[in-house]
Every structure is written in structure tokens, then in C-alpha cells.
Amino acid sequence: MATTSPAAAAAATAAVTTTRKLTGYDFYRRVLKSAKHIVAPMVDQSEHTWRLLSARYGSHMAYTPMLHARLFSENAEYRSEFFSTSEEDRPLIAQFCANDPETLLRAAKLIEDQCDAVDINLGCPQGIAKRGHYGSFLMEEWDLIYKLVNVLHENLAVPVTCKIRVYPEVEKTVEYAKMLEKAGCQLLTVHGRLREQKGHNTGMADWSKIKAVKEAVSIPVFANGNILYYEDIQKCIDATGVDGVMSAEGNLYNPAIFGNIHPPVWQMAEEYLALCRQYPTPPSMVRGHLFKIFRSCINDYPDQRDQLAKAVKMDQFESVTAQLRAVLEPIAQASSWDVTVPSSEIPNDANGYKKLPSWVCQPYMRDPMEVAAKQAQDAVAEPREDDAVLTPEEREAKLAEEAQRREELVKARQERKLAKRKRKEVQKEREAVTKKTSGRGVSCTKCFNISSIKCAQGLCKNCCSETLKQNAIGLHARGITIDAMKDQAVVEDLQVECPAHGKGWKLMVPYSAAQPDATAMPAEAAPAEPAQA
Numbered sequence: 001m002a003t004t005s006p007a008a009a010a011a012a013t014a015a016v017t018t019t020r021k022l023t024g025y026d027f028y029r030r031v032l033k034s035a036k037h038i039v040a041p042m043v044d045q046s047e048h049t050w051r052l053l054s055a056r057y058g059s060h061m062a063y064t065p066m067l068h069a070r071l072f073s074e075n076a077e078y079r080s081e082f083f084s085t086s087e088e089d090r091p092l093i094a095q096f097c098a099n100d101p102e103t104l105l106r107a108a109k110l111i112e113d114q115c116d117a118v119d120i121n122l123g124c125p126q127g128i129a130k131r132g133h134y135g136s137f138l139m140e141e142w143d144l145i146y147k148l149v150n151v152l153h154e155n156l157a158v159p160v161t162c163k164i165r166v167y168p169e170v171e172k173t174v175e176y177a178k179m180l181e182k183a184g185c186q187l188l189t190v191h192g193r194l195r196e197q198k199g200h201n202t203g204m205a206d207w208s209k210i211k212a213v214k215e216a217v218s219i220p221v222f223a224n225g226n227i228l229y230y231e232d233i234q235k236c237i238d239a240t241g242v243d244g245v246m247s248a249e250g251n252l253y254n255p256a257i258f259g260n261i262h263p264p265v266w267q268m269a270e271e272y273l274a275l276c277r278q279y280p281t282p283p284s285m286v287r288g289h290l291f292k293i294f295r296s297c298i299n300d301y302p303d304q305r306d307q308l309a310k311a312v313k314m315d316q317f318e319s320v321t322a323q324l325r326a327v328l329e330p331i332a333q334a335s336s337w338d339v340t341v342p343s344s345e346i347p348n349d350a351n352g353y354k355k356l357p358s359w360v361c362q363p364y365m366r367d368p369m370e371v372a373a374k375q376a377q378d379a380v381a382e383p384r385e386d387d388a389v390l391t392p393e394e395r396e397a398k399l400a401e402e403a404q405r406r407e408e409l410v411k412a413r414q415e416r417k418l419a420k421r422k423r424k425e426v427q428k429e430r431e432a433v434t435k436k437t438s439g440r441g442v443s444c445t446k447c448f449n450i451s452s453i454k455c456a457q458g459l460c461k462n463c464c465s466e467t468l469k470q471n472a473i474g475l476h477a478r479g480i481t482i483d484a485m486k487d488q489a490v491v492e493d494l495q496v497e498c499p500a501h502g503k504g505w506k507l508m509v510p511y512s513a514a515q516p517d518a519t520a521m522p523a524e525a526a527p528a529e530p531a532q533a
Ligand SMILES: Cc1cc2nc3c(=O)[nH]c(=O)nc-3n(C[C@H](O)[C@H](O)[C@H](O)COP(=O)(O)O)c2cc1C
Pocket: 040, 041, 042, 043, 044, 045, 064, 065, 066, 095, 121, 123, 124, 163, 191, 224, 225, 226, 227, 246, 247, 248, 249, 250, 529, 530, 531, 532, 533
């Protein structure tokens, strides 16, 4: 009797899978419902709750944050922490970073029945992607990229899509896109920036390269980059001919960008928090979103800003939002600004920006540190015209003040650099220790136990508890025992929680203050991808 080899059986299954699923424009029209407004993949920010909020305000579909294929395939805790969805959260594309086809396939198989397609992140330009060898750092390895795309195309029940950055040469960018299409990619998102365009060098996206790609391939194309306001969406479609437009930062600072309005900041915050009550969301994500929603006005309210920075519980987030509403709403009521006016009807200034009141959601224009420091420096070197009316003493005092401000700016920058270096060192150490544990997981930064990926300090339960205890004693008791502190009620009021290990010890200071490096996250567990990926 003839038997079928496992390889032949797998090939047969693959063939069935490939022929059954929709491809290209059939997939785009029937499954993605011809989506034009797309919420970008954003680490820690395009989570389930945010996608639902954006959908209420005009987004047609969304991507998950980038998921780490190896961690996703191996670690159930990582899966439940970084991926969740619901029936209303569709169409949805799940994004992975990966550099090994088999690992990618294993991860994608675990999610194929909960999303409409699986995307490969080929655009991340951050240092963490360089170290992890994924994202835009695969752009020189077309053979590997072909295999990554093709393995999903051949074996997955849903289509595979890709998100790329462009090369300096338009011809190479077009060839790249064609190669992806040939490998089986069914929809392509082109972020019109180079790998080098990040941080202070972000600059503008090049829509002409997106147009060239769109003209060269037969699959649907999404454009990404340069979308500040609603009207930019149509401008982009007109300029490039793409099928849909993706927004990341524009959507974060104004979740209603796709709805063509600039709603009051408190309204968006309240709606988001109500959704978080329904769908529990990690505090770090909630905090990140609230800072961005309130970006245009939060610096005017330092008390609330500090409270928000320390908030870890829902009622704390809600309290800050209520306080901000209490101060902002009267300002809004006293103003003649009409929030129902469509964004596209608000005129732009000469630079293309809209002048909006600080209490409405709006795009954030960066003023990089360097620019601020340079401005202060220039001011010291060369008195401005309006300084001419000052007496010599006044001018001297002003110059001294400005010099001090500049010094503070430089010092703050140095401190940030130092903290970053320290975090990197810790990360390196951890990676080394992780190797020693034969990849069983991320190691505790203090011992060889496996840490929780959620612990802000990357510690195991014992070390986390011990650290909290030591801090309590060191900071407040100076030799007094924890029990004595409890008796004196000094540790009763403030609740402190490690996000992974629960209460542990109650301290007089927030956990983050007791742990100066509390923002350090395990490199692989939470692949941070700031502003531009
Ligand atoms: C907070 C944040 C997180 C991001 N995370 C991802 C990600 O997980 N995957 C990805 O492909 N791009 C990521 N990006 C990049 C965006 O998807 C997008 O390509 C980039 O921000 C340019 O779009 P924009 O001009 O609309 O911001 C991220 C961007 C931001 C701001």
C-alpha cells in the first residue's frame, strides 16, 4: 500500500491552505473592507483598547504592536501580556518581528485564527532591532526576507503582509517591493522614510517612492508618513495612488484624526479609560496614552503631570483626568472655539500647521533638546533686539539666567545619556546571564532565577520583594523594622506595586521613586520602538 511521506502531506496541506485563502485585492476588498484609514503597529500603544477607541473615531482597521516571534511562540505569559483582541476588533493584522522562518511560522500559527493577516516588520530602525537582527536591519538580506514571507504564504491560513522602509534609490525600493510580492506578500505598507531617518533625523517621508512602488506592484499598498491632519490622508492618496493611509503619531496625539475632528483632550482620555475598565490594559500603556492625549496642555499643570507620571491604578488615572477636566472645561466654555468644526475646515498657517487651543487633541510638533540648547546658546552669544532696552545690569542678569538654563539643559541631557548607558549595561549583563540559563527565559538582574517579564526591574519574585523591603528600610526607617514601620503607620497610606509581583511591601514613596531605574525594561520582553519605526 502506498504511504504518503510527512513532507508530501505537509506540502499538500500547504497547497490547500494557499489556494483557499484570499489574496491581494480580493483579500483587501472582502476581508479588510477596502480600508483607507489604518492605525499603525505601535509597540505598547496600538493595543486592543486603543484600537477600539480609534475605531469609534474613524479608523477602518488596525495593526497590533510588533510582537517578538520567538517570545510569542515560546512564552505563554508574553502572549497574554502583549496580545488580546475581541470580536469588534476587526479587521486586524498581527505584526511580528523575526529573523527565522520556522520561528515566525510557529508564532504566526498561534495567532492565525484571531486576526485577518500576519504582517512582518521589515522597517524597525531602532538599536534594539539592530541587536536583535530584525526590522530594517534585514534590508540587506533579501534571501532571508523571501523565506520569511514565503513560509507564511505557503503555510498560514491567512495572508501575509509586510511593512517596509524605503532605500535611498527609488529603483532598489521598487525591486524590493516586487521581490516581496513574488514571495507571497499580499499587501504592502511603505513607510516613506529611510532606515537612517529616526530620532532627530526623522525628517519628511518621501511620497514619490511610495508612488513608484504602488505603480510597480499588483497588490494593495498602504502609505505611511507625513500624516498630521485628516486632510493629509486625501493629499497622500492623490499624490501616491495608494489604497489606504496609515497613521502612528497622528493617531496617538489625536485618536480622532481619522474622524476629521479635534475633540477635547479630557473627552478622549475619559473614553479611553472607560474602555480600559472594560478591557484591562497595562498601566504603562495607559500612562503613555494619557501623556500623549494631554501633550498639548499637560506642562501647564505640573501637579497633574507629576501625578500622571506616578499613576499605576485606574482610579489614579481617572483622578488626574477629572482634575484636568475641571481646569480645562471652564477655559473651553469661555472660548468661542467650536470643537465640531471639521479639522479640514480649519485653516493652516504658512508652515502648514493649524492653530488650535491647547485643550483639544492635536499633533505634537517636536522641539528637540538640541534646538532648545542651541537657541539658549545663541541668546547668550548675541543679545536679541529687544534686549537693547535693558540696562547693562539687567542684561547681565538675563544673560546669567539664560546661561544657567542652558547649563541645566545640558546637564539634563547628560543625565539622560548616563541613565541610558546604565540601562544598556544592565541589559548586556542580563543577556549574558540569559545565555547561561540556556535561553530558559529572561534572567533576574540579581540572581540566576527566571524573572517576570512584567517586573519593572526585571527581578524574580524574591529579589523584587527583597529590594522593596530594603528600600523601605533604607529610605524611611533607618534601622526600624518593617513591622515597626507598620505600627507607626508610616507605611500604611501609599500603595506600591510592582506590576509583576503585586504589593509586596507598602512604601512611603512610589515604587518608581524608590527604584530610580524603574523604567528599564527587559530588552526582548518589551521591544521598545520609539517614535519612528
Ligand atoms: C510609539 C510608537 C511605536 C511604534 N511601534 C512600531 C511597531 O511596533 N511596528 C512598526 O512597524 N512600526 C512601529 N512604529 C512606527 C510607526 O508604525 C510608523 O511607521 C512611524 O511612526 C511613521 O508613521 P507616522 O508618521 O504616522 O508616525 C512605532 C511608532 C511609534 C510612534
